[in-house]
Amino acid sequence: MTTTRSFLGIPVEGEITQGEDRKKQRPLEELQPILQAVLDDPTILEFGWRQYTPYFNDGDPCTFNVHGVWIRTDADRDVEDTYELEPFTHPSIGKVTGGEWVEDADGPRKRVGARYEGPDQARFERCKALEAAVEGGEFYDVLLDAFGDHARVTVRRDGIEIEFYDHD
Numbered sequence: 001m002t003t004t005r006s007f008l009g010i011p012v013e014g015e016i017t018q019g020e021d022r023k024k025q026r027p028l029e030e031l032q033p034i035l036q037a038v039l040d041d042p043t044i045l046e047f048g049w050r051q052y053t054p055y056f057n058d059g060d061p062c063t064f065n066v067h068g069v070w071i072r073t074d075a076d077r078d079v080e081d082t083y084e085l086e087p088f089t090h091p092s093i094g095k096v097t098g099g100e101w102v103e104d105a106d107g108p109r110k111r112v113g114a115r116y117e118g119p120d121q122a123r124f125e126r127c128k129a130l131e132a133a134v135e136g137g138e139f140y141d142v143l144l145d146a147f148g149d150h151a152r153v154t155v156r157r158d159g160i161e162i163e164f165y166d167h168d
Contacts, residue, residue, distance in 0.1 A: 023137040094118015
């Protein structure tokens with residue numbers, strides 16, 4: 001058998017079962033301006049997400065993930081529930097309608113020809129950038145180290161609150 005790998009200069013023989021293809025992790029310094037852009041918006045009171053490793057995943061590997069980015073604005077102040085950023089809609093931030101999904105040779109699918117409807121397109125795009133960064137996988141190590149597993153994270157200008165998140 002021909003050895004094709006080594007570890008610290010030591011030859012490795014045998015069949016290697018590859019693990020999950022993880023996205024390249026990015027440092028906290030790259031997440032900070034994305035978070036700060038949303039925190040600097042005076043209409044946004046708080047935002048957050050849930051992060052956890054599932055206990056069971058129908059036979060698929062149970063890997064850490066971040067779900068359900070939500071945002072509360074001053075227009076949502078009296079609403080008891082938080083509004084998750086549904087794929088492209090939020091009651092006080094706006095929504096994107098129309099368009100079609102096209103495959104991008106360099107990355108994920110992109111929505112082309114969509115129209116924004118709402119009070120502030122730049123705010124909507126900052127919030128969607130936050131959602132993409134937090135849920136996209138490139139900051140999972142940073143988020144897991146900072147807030148732990150099985151956590152509901154709430155971010156406000158004056159602090160961050162962590163609550164244990166119980167999920168099934």
